[in-house]
Amino acid sequence: MEIKARFQKVFRDVFDDDSIEIRDDLTADAVEDWDSLNHVQLVMALEKEFGLRFTTGEIIDLKNVGEFMALVRKKMNQ
């Protein structure tokens, strides 16, 4: 499954919302219930999905989902 599809699966699961559509410019203000608590759940769910670990520094500066997917691609290629 490609990265975008896997992101979509995780997002829909964490936010319990099958209508969520992943796009590069997606940010927290466009997703209901994407608050600081769910943000951590989302990150931990993505870490589990991709078998990766993100530092606070890597996560906190991400501007949108596109940058998050790029980060995952970069770490998977390392």
Add this chain to the structure above:
Amino acid sequence: MLEQFLETVKEKKPQFLKSILNSQEQEPELFVLLGEKILALLNPSQDRKRIEDLVHSYCSYTYEQNRLQFIYELSGAYPAASHDEANTNVYQNYEVMLHYMESLLLTQFLWPHHLQIVRFFVDRYLPYFREMNNFLALELAPGHGLFGRIMLEKYPAARIKAYDISPISIEIATTLAKAKSLNERTEYVVRDALDQSCRVLNGFEAIIAGELMEHLDDPSLLCESIHDQLKPNGFGFLTAAITAANLDHVYEFKSPEEVREMVKKAGLAIIDEIVTSPPSIKASQTKIPRVQAMVIKKA
């Protein structure tokens, strides 16, 4: 500056805005008053870049705290095994403490449950000193020193002696007191809060021990120390974190009742209390983070 701070969160880190707005909604006046004061202390030159750095610091800390709480839920244990470990990894580490104290100070108005504790301190603890003049307070582990400074601003004749094991905390608290022209009435000393050699029996009209109990291997020793050093007509302010993880939380209180029992066993009476938690709790969470604050006196 507060408006700039909020705009920056909204623009750059919107996932952190909801709970901040919650805090603002719960205590609109105190949020603005405390927020402006804290931001003025942390950014005296009102530098735009510094505001962005403070937003970054706050959001990083909030993310880390939430993450630690989830890990604690899964593991069942706090990250720090002992006070010594916390001291080595946190209190003696300059970079870690700078980020910690700066961020923690910001949470005092940005986190709804922390702002409630400040409200409790101001409205339900400080009034006990209305009739006292020229009183001496002991502040144990002041950290960023906020509570002591609030007391000194309210009571112009009061003085504070404060002990903290972290030289970085002492440096930060001293600097912030100086910025508010309070340094002539404060004495900040690098010292273990439980150091028996400097214990003054019945020495203080006020003892403040906020955010300390859960950092100790044996918090009952703190309760005993407060009992010994509080004057018979004195009042103490004590807080405890309950099932709330942090990098340097050591003692896991499981319930408010456990804290009450410990306090009473030390010969202290609880004359007022609040237990509060973050507003956003997930239904799946089994360990609800709470803060318990108490006004205490000798029984």
